[in-house]
Amino acid sequence: xxxxxxxxxxxxxxxxxxxxxxxxxxxxxxxxxxxxxxxxxxxxxxxxxxxxxxxxxxxxxxxxxxxxxxxxxxxxxxxxxxxxxxxxxxxxxxxxxxxxxxxxxxxxxxxxxxxxxxxxxxxxxxxxxxxxxxxxxxxxxxxxxxxxxxxxxxxxxxxxxxxxxxxxxxxxxxxxxxxx
Numbered sequence: 001x002x003x004x005x006x007x008x009x010x011x012x013x014x015x016x017x018x019x020x021x022x023x024x025x026x027x028x029x030x031x032x033x034x035x036x037x038x039x040x041x042x043x044x045x046x047x048x049x050x051x052x053x054x055x056x057x058x059x060x061x062x063x064x065x066x067x068x069x070x071x072x073x074x075x076x077x078x079x080x081x082x083x084x085x086x087x088x089x090x091x092x093x094x095x096x097x098x099x100x101x102x103x104x105x106x107x108x109x110x111x112x113x114x115x116x117x118x119x120x121x122x123x124x125x126x127x128x129x130x131x132x133x134x135x136x137x138x139x140x141x142x143x144x145x146x147x148x149x150x151x152x153x154x155x156x157x158x159x160x161x162x163x164x165x166x167x168x169x170x171x172x173x174x175x176x177x178x179x180x
Contacts, residue, residue, distance in 0.1 A: 131155055 142149040
């Protein structure tokens with residue numbers, strides 16, 4: 001029985017020691033490296049980056065050289081322009097369509113005076129309608145604001161302003177519980 005007791009003590013101590021080793025170094029034992037992944041030192045990383053930069057620089061220089069060569073080749077060739085439209089002689093265009101030449105329409109001085117008088121009358125009538133509409137809007141806005149406004153006949157001056165009163169038959173107070 002003594003030897004069985006020693007065996008159990010050894011097993012228990014072995015389990016405790018293995019648990020301690022697993023606890024402190026277990027993370028590195030459990031990590032499996034994936035295929036293709038290796039730990040790189042900073043020197044290896046610098047070499048990889050430098051290799052990529054060299055390749056990218058070489059590719060850029062090659063494309064720049066190719067584009068410069070294409071531009072030089074294009075400059076050596078003559079430029080040929082072709083147009084499908086035929087030129088029109090200005091003398092062939094009718095006078096009515098030529099805006100820089102005078103038209104054949106003859107206007108008498110009486111027609112010029114008549115058209116200018118008509119334009120002045122039209123502008124005056126439009127101005128009068130705008131003033132009447134403005135005065136109407138002004139009176140309506142004043143009425144909404146609680147005032148009765150009277151304007152002069154030519155709509156340029158305010159003749160009188162009176163506040164609008166509420167009828168005395170209406171009570172301004174509001175009852176919470178009105179009686180029936």
